[in-house]
Amino acid sequence: MFIDKLSVKNLRNISQADLQLNKKTNIVIGENAAGKTTILESIDILSRGKSFRTNKTENLVRKGQETFYVGATLGNNKKKLEIEKGRSKTRIVVDNKEEKKQSALAEGLAVQTIHPHSHLLIEGAPSERRAFLDWGLFHVEQEFREVSLRYNKVLRQRNEALRSMDKIDDRWMEELASVGKDLSEMREKYVSHIKAFLDQTRQYIMPEYDLNFIYYKGWDDKKSLLEALQEKKERDFERGYTSQGPQNADLKIFLNETEAHRICSRGQQKLIANIMLLSQSKGFFEVKKYPSIILVDDLSAELTLEMQEKILERLFETKSQIFLTALNDSVLADILSEMEASVFHVEHGEIVQ
Ligand SMILES: Nc1ncnc2c1ncn2[C@@H]1O[C@H](COP(=O)(O)OP(=O)(O)OP(=O)(O)O)[C@@H](O)[C@H]1O
Ligand SMILES: [Mg+2]
Numbered sequence: 286m287f288i289d290k291l292s293v294k295n296l297r298n299i300s301q302a303d304l305q306l307n308k309k310t311n312i313v314i315g316e317n318a319a320g321k322t323t324i325l326e327s328i329d330i331l332s333r334g335k336s337f338r339t340n341k342t343e344n345l346v347r348k349g350q351e352t353f354y355v356g357a358t359l360g361n362n363k364k365k366l367e368i369e370k371g372r373s374k375t376r377i378v379v380d381n382k383e384e385k386k387q388s389a390l391a392e393g394l395a396v397q398t399i400h401p402h403s404h405l406l407i408e409g410a411p412s413e414r415r416a417f418l419d420w421g422l423f424h425v426e427q428e429f430r431e432v433s434l435r436y437n438k439v440l441r442q443r444n445e446a447l448r449s450m451d452k453i454d455d456r457w458m459e460e461l462a463s464v465g466k467d468l469s470e471m472r473e474k475y476v477s478h479i480k481a482f483l484d485q486t487r488q489y490i491m492p493e494y495d496l497n498f499i500y501y502k503g504w505d506d507k508k509s510l511l512e513a514l515q516e517k518k519e520r521d522f523e524r525g526y527t528s529q530g531p532q533n534a535d536l537k538i539f540l541n542e543t544e545a546h547r548i549c550s551r552g553q554q555k556l557i558a559n560i561m562l563l564s565q566s567k568g569f570f571e572v573k574k575y576p577s578i579i580l581v582d583d584l585s586a587e588l589t590l591e592m593q594e595k596i597l598e599r600l601f602e603t604k605s606q607i608f609l610t611a612l613n614d615s616v617l618a619d620i621l622s623e624m625e626a627s628v629f630h631v632e633h634g635e636i637v638q
Contacts, residue, residue: 286393286575287606288328289360295347295625296330297323298357298634305625305638308360310601310626313610314618321630323578325398327355328608331368332396334375334387334485337580342370359393361575366390388423388430395424395569395577397562401586406552408546411535418472418500418536421479421565425572426471436464439525448525458518461530466529469502469510476500476536478572481562490595491553491562495541503533546551552587559596566603576605583610585617593617 293302298320313321326336327346336345346353352371359366367378368390377384379393397420406413422429443457476498487496504513513529514521521528538545538557544558562579569577579600584593597620600607611618622628630637 286362286364286395287360288357288394288578289363290358291324292354292356293324293327294354295350296327296345296353297347299323299327299636300347300634302634302636304629304636305627307627308319308605308606310624311332311606311608312618312621312624312626312628313608313615313631314621314628315610315631316613317361320634320636321631322582323634324629324631324636325400325582325608325610326454328357328394328578328580329398330370331355331357331366332394332578334368334370334377334390337398337400337402339581343372346371357394364393366393384401391423395573396580397566397577398580398582399559399584400580400582403558403562404551406468406558407538407549407554411533414536414538415534417561417565418475418534421568422475424569424577425478426475429468429471432464432467432471436461436468436531438534439464440530444526447522447527457509458514461527462509462514462634465510465530468608472534473500473502479564479568482567483560486560486564486567486599489599490556490592495539496545496557496560497539497542499537499539501535501537503531503535504529507538509575549599552589552592555587556592556596559599563599563603570604576603579603579605579607581607581609585611585615590616594620 287308291304291306293299313324315321322338324336329336330345339345352369352374354367354369356367357366365380369376377387377390379389412541419433439457439461441571443461446457480498483496483498487494504510510515510530517528529615540549540553549557566577566579581600584596609621611621627638
């Protein structure tokens with residue numbers, strides 16, 4: 286689904302903006318602190334309820350205001366998505382009907398982001414890579430949402446039982462093992478689904494390197510999850526939490542057979558993160574038959590011009606609706622101005638098309 290119209294109110298330095306978007310490529314150009322990233326953030330917020338830059342709503346609300354608003358009309362089905370959010374209030378509206386869950390918006394809008402902290406996908410905590418896998422599964426695997434909610438609920442219940450020294454915690458173990466196995470199998474299947482895309486994109490962006498992605502389940506894979514839970518039962522009881530299971534899963538990344546986070550430069554990490562996100566969007570298109578939305582904030586940071594151009598080519602190949610930011614008078618802005626795209630000039634929070 287692509288966004289046709291975007292409306293933003295009281296988000297950071299933008300008091301009001303109404304944009305008619307391009308189905309394919311949208312370029313946001315301006316000086317430092319003009320409000321370029323804020324426009325990209327608005328789209329991320331509309332999908333996930335939070336921005337790639339902060340989890341704190343109070344940072345997002347324009348100074349002196351109580352709430353911000355982001356609304357969009359999607360291009361093909363005219364679906365209308367809206368969110369209004371303040372310190373103690375969130376209102377989610379889909380087609381003029383209030384909804385309780387953020388997932389009502391995320392279902393309609395699949396947004397991926399490449400930003401100056403994307404290297405954290407490589408050197409950050411395993412939770413970053415689980416979030417990457419779970420984004421893909423949320424959108425392409427129908428049963429994922431239910432299985433993941435169920436798993437988290439049973440895990441919480443078991444952890445509470447362990448903490449309250451409730452000796453009957455065994456009743457959670459079998460269910461945890463069964464739902465955990467389903468969740469883990471979905472993730473493994475997803476990794477094999479995107480592997481071909483990962484290799485294709487790697488050949489283009491990092492042809493001289495060998496790159497491998499191996500899913501680690503979160504327990505000793507020679508054992509079933511139930512066996513692993515049983516084996517660690519006493520220790521879990523002493524510590525008050527469940528030490529084995531998909532909550533510890535990781536996607537291990539190897540560059541020429543060494544774990545990437547140990548040896549990669551910042552630029553190499555960014556390239557790998559780009560390869561992962563581009564491959565994921567291709568996998569998304571293959572299953573959904575419609576493109577995702579990709580936000581690219583400040584592509585030029587830490588990448589050579591040659592690399593930026595390679596990534597741009599692959600970006601356009603994904604068929605996604607793309608939003609890119611560039612500084613006024615930058616080489617990237619020059620390259621982008623050659624492309625068929627809608628260009629938005631931002632100055633002190635005011636946007637001119
Ligand atoms: N809550 C807020 N209320 C008002 N203004 C804010 C708020 N949060 C941030 N700003 C301001 O909004 C402006 C836009 O920031 P943004 O990060 O979008 O700029 P940018 O164009 O991406 O800049 P850069 O090129 O430096 O990345 C900045 O001047 C910032 O100080
Ligand atoms: Mg910015």
